[in-house]
Amino acid sequence: MIDRARTVADTKKSSTMNRASTPQATTTTGKEMNLTSAVDEPIIPHGPYSTLMASPTTQAEATMAEIKNYILRSGLQMGDALPTESQLCTDLGVSRSSVREAV
Numbered sequence: 001m002i003d004r005a006r007t008v009a010d011t012k013k014s015s016t017m018n019r020a021s022t023p024q025a026t027t028t029t030g031k032e033m034n035l036t037s038a039v040d041e042p043i044i045p046h047g048p049y050s051t052l053m054a055s056p057t058t059q060a061e062a063t064m065a066e067i068k069n070y071i072l073r074s075g076l077q078m079g080d081a082l083p084t085e086s087q088l089c090t091d092l093g094v095s096r097s098s099v100r101e102a103v
Contacts, residue, residue, distance in 0.1 A: 059098045060098045060101035060102045063088075063092055063101075063102035066092050085100070
């Protein structure tokens, strides 16, 4: 009887060792859960910090768009001077490096 119980336990142990090697974890209730995630599934942000994702445009790209809007609104012609770099920084509220990269 003891030999049979040992054989059944050994069979169960060896069958679990022969499974595909996907990472498994056991919860506090004893349930197994798969730790791998599907690569093709998009990660959708949620929760209180979901809006803190990286913006789709850089600061320089946003600055470039603002400078283009300024040119269109003010009616500047080819050859007209833009405001100085420091003036653009002040007006747009961005750093000097963002203005330099945008221009």
